[in-house]
Amino acid sequence: MKTRLFEIFTSIEGEGILYGTKTLFIRFAGCPFSCFYCDTPDALPSDSGKEYSISEACNLIDKNLQNNTYKVNFTGGEPLVQHESVNELAKYIKSKGILTYLESSCFDSQKFSYVLPSFRCIYKNEKNNIQQNSCKFQNRIG
Ligand code: SF4
Numbered sequence: 001m002k003t004r005l006f007e008i009f010t011s012i013e014g015e016g017i018l019y020g021t022k023t024l025f026i027r028f029a030g031c032p033f034s035c036f037y038c039d040t041p042d043a044l045p046s047d048s049g050k051e052y053s054i055s056e057a058c059n060l061i062d063k064n065l066q067n068n069t070y071k072v073n074f075t076g077g078e079p080l081v082q083h084e085s086v087n088e089l090a091k092y093i094k095s096k097g098i099l100t101y102l103e104s105s106c107f108d109s110q111k112f113s114y115v116l117p118s119f120r121c122i123y124k125n126e127k128n129n130i131q132q133n134s135c136k137f138q139n140r141i142g
Contacts, residue, residue: 003057003085004029006042006049006077008064013071016123018101021070026061028086031078033105043077054088061092071099071121080104083111090118 006027013023027040029049042048052060061072072093079086079102090100101121106112116122 001054001085001088002051003054003082003089004046004049004051005057005060006040008060010064010066010069013073018071018121022066022068023101024061024065024069024072026072026074026089028074028076028079028082030081031076032081032107033078040077046081048077054085057085057089058092061089065096065098069098071101073101073103073123074119075103078105078107080106080108080111080115083108083114087115087118090115094118094120 006029008024008026010022010024013019013021027043027049029043030046031038031044034044038044065072074086074090086102090102093100099121100119101123102115102119103123103125104112105125106122
Protein backbone atom coordinates (compact mmCIF):
# COMPACT_ATOMS: atom_id res chain seq x y z
CA MET A 1 0.00 0.00 0.00
CA LYS A 2 1.18 3.52 -0.83
CA THR A 3 0.20 6.95 0.39
CA ARG A 4 0.67 10.37 -1.12
CA LEU A 5 1.56 13.19 1.27
CA PHE A 6 1.77 16.85 0.40
CA GLU A 7 3.54 17.99 3.57
CA ILE A 8 4.11 17.21 7.23
CA PHE A 9 4.88 19.79 9.89
CA THR A 10 4.40 20.73 13.53
CA SER A 11 2.39 23.77 14.54
CA ILE A 12 -0.10 24.98 17.13
CA GLU A 13 -3.75 24.10 16.53
CA GLY A 14 -5.58 27.28 15.57
CA GLU A 15 -9.18 25.99 15.37
CA GLY A 16 -11.78 24.06 17.29
CA ILE A 17 -12.02 22.83 20.85
CA LEU A 18 -8.36 21.71 20.96
CA TYR A 19 -7.17 25.20 20.02
CA GLY A 20 -3.64 25.89 21.26
CA THR A 21 -2.41 22.30 21.40
CA LYS A 22 0.88 21.24 19.85
CA THR A 23 0.00 19.31 16.72
CA LEU A 24 1.70 17.35 13.99
CA PHE A 25 -0.15 18.04 10.75
CA ILE A 26 -0.07 15.42 8.00
CA ARG A 27 -1.43 16.94 4.82
CA PHE A 28 -2.61 14.30 2.33
CA ALA A 29 -2.55 15.02 -1.38
CA GLY A 30 -5.73 15.10 -3.46
CA CYS A 31 -9.27 16.43 -3.14
CA PRO A 32 -12.31 15.98 -5.43
CA PHE A 33 -13.69 19.45 -4.60
CA SER A 34 -12.70 22.92 -5.70
CA CYS A 35 -14.01 25.25 -3.00
CA PHE A 36 -13.22 28.82 -3.96
CA TYR A 37 -12.12 29.55 -0.37
CA CYS A 38 -9.63 26.66 -0.26
CA ASP A 39 -6.42 27.68 1.47
CA THR A 40 -4.39 24.70 0.17
CA PRO A 41 -5.00 24.65 -3.61
CA ASP A 42 -1.54 23.24 -4.28
CA ALA A 43 -2.52 20.05 -2.43
CA LEU A 44 -5.66 19.38 -4.49
CA PRO A 45 -4.16 17.46 -7.46
CA SER A 46 -3.92 13.73 -6.77
CA ASP A 47 -0.36 13.75 -8.10
CA SER A 48 0.79 16.60 -5.86
CA GLY A 49 3.27 15.94 -3.06
CA LYS A 50 5.25 12.73 -2.89
CA GLU A 51 4.38 9.04 -2.73
CA TYR A 52 5.55 6.87 0.20
CA SER A 53 5.12 3.29 1.28
CA ILE A 54 3.36 2.96 4.64
CA SER A 55 6.64 2.11 6.37
CA GLU A 56 8.33 5.12 4.77
CA ALA A 57 5.44 7.33 5.91
CA CYS A 58 5.71 5.91 9.46
CA ASN A 59 9.42 6.75 9.45
CA LEU A 60 8.61 10.25 8.25
CA ILE A 61 6.10 10.64 11.08
CA ASP A 62 8.66 9.47 13.64
CA LYS A 63 11.21 11.91 12.26
CA ASN A 64 8.78 14.85 12.51
CA LEU A 65 7.10 13.95 15.79
CA GLN A 66 8.37 16.38 18.43
CA ASN A 67 8.30 15.95 22.20
CA ASN A 68 5.03 16.88 23.90
CA THR A 69 2.97 16.69 20.71
CA TYR A 70 -0.64 16.44 21.87
CA LYS A 71 -2.27 15.20 18.68
CA VAL A 72 -1.77 14.36 15.03
CA ASN A 73 -4.10 15.95 12.49
CA PHE A 74 -4.90 14.15 9.25
CA THR A 75 -5.74 16.93 6.84
CA GLY A 76 -5.57 17.76 3.17
CA GLY A 77 -6.63 18.00 0.54
CA GLU A 78 -9.31 15.53 1.53
CA PRO A 79 -7.87 12.65 3.59
CA LEU A 80 -10.75 10.29 2.79
CA VAL A 81 -9.56 10.11 -0.83
CA GLN A 82 -6.78 7.92 0.60
CA HIS A 83 -8.89 6.25 3.29
CA GLU A 84 -6.96 2.96 3.41
CA SER A 85 -3.55 4.51 3.99
CA VAL A 86 -5.11 7.11 6.32
CA ASN A 87 -6.47 4.25 8.42
CA GLU A 88 -3.10 2.49 8.55
CA LEU A 89 -1.24 5.64 9.58
CA ALA A 90 -3.90 6.57 12.15
CA LYS A 91 -3.56 3.12 13.72
CA TYR A 92 0.20 3.70 13.88
CA ILE A 93 -0.27 7.05 15.66
CA LYS A 94 -2.80 5.49 18.02
CA SER A 95 -0.34 2.75 18.95
CA LYS A 96 1.95 5.50 20.23
CA GLY A 97 -0.78 6.78 22.56
CA ILE A 98 -1.19 10.07 20.69
CA LEU A 99 -4.62 11.50 19.92
CA THR A 100 -5.69 11.08 16.28
CA TYR A 101 -7.69 13.90 14.73
CA LEU A 102 -9.35 13.83 11.31
CA GLU A 103 -10.17 17.01 9.37
CA SER A 104 -12.57 16.03 6.59
CA SER A 105 -15.71 16.92 4.70
CA CYS A 106 -16.79 13.28 5.37
CA PHE A 107 -18.12 13.29 1.81
CA ASP A 108 -18.14 9.49 1.50
CA SER A 109 -19.98 7.68 4.29
CA GLN A 110 -18.41 4.29 3.53
CA LYS A 111 -14.87 5.65 3.59
CA PHE A 112 -15.69 7.66 6.69
CA SER A 113 -17.03 4.56 8.44
CA TYR A 114 -13.89 2.68 7.46
CA VAL A 115 -11.53 5.14 9.19
CA LEU A 116 -13.79 6.19 12.09
CA PRO A 117 -12.55 3.56 14.63
CA SER A 118 -8.99 4.86 14.21
CA PHE A 119 -9.80 8.45 15.21
CA ARG A 120 -10.52 10.01 18.60
CA CYS A 121 -11.57 13.38 17.23
CA ILE A 122 -13.34 14.44 14.03
CA TYR A 123 -13.34 17.99 12.75
CA LYS A 124 -16.07 17.94 10.13
CA ASN A 125 -16.06 20.59 7.47
CA GLU A 126 -19.59 20.30 6.16
CA LYS A 127 -20.15 21.78 2.74
CA ASN A 128 -23.90 22.26 2.61
CA ASN A 129 -23.76 24.09 -0.67
CA ILE A 130 -20.32 24.89 -1.99
CA GLN A 131 -21.74 27.08 -4.77
CA GLN A 132 -23.30 29.39 -2.18
CA ASN A 133 -20.24 29.52 0.06
CA SER A 134 -21.97 27.69 2.88
CA CYS A 135 -19.70 26.03 5.38
CA LYS A 136 -20.06 25.13 9.04
CA PHE A 137 -17.91 23.24 11.47
CA GLN A 138 -18.73 20.60 14.04
CA ASN A 139 -16.51 18.86 16.55
CA ARG A 140 -16.77 15.47 18.11
CA ILE A 141 -14.59 13.71 20.61
CA GLY A 142 -15.30 10.08 21.30
S1 SF4 B 1 -12.72 20.27 0.49
FE1 SF4 B 1 -11.09 21.33 1.66
S2 SF4 B 1 -9.18 20.82 0.57
FE2 SF4 B 1 -10.87 20.34 -0.82
S3 SF4 B 1 -11.15 22.21 -2.09
FE3 SF4 B 1 -12.57 22.36 -0.36
S4 SF4 B 1 -11.46 23.52 1.22
FE4 SF4 B 1 -9.92 22.79 -0.29
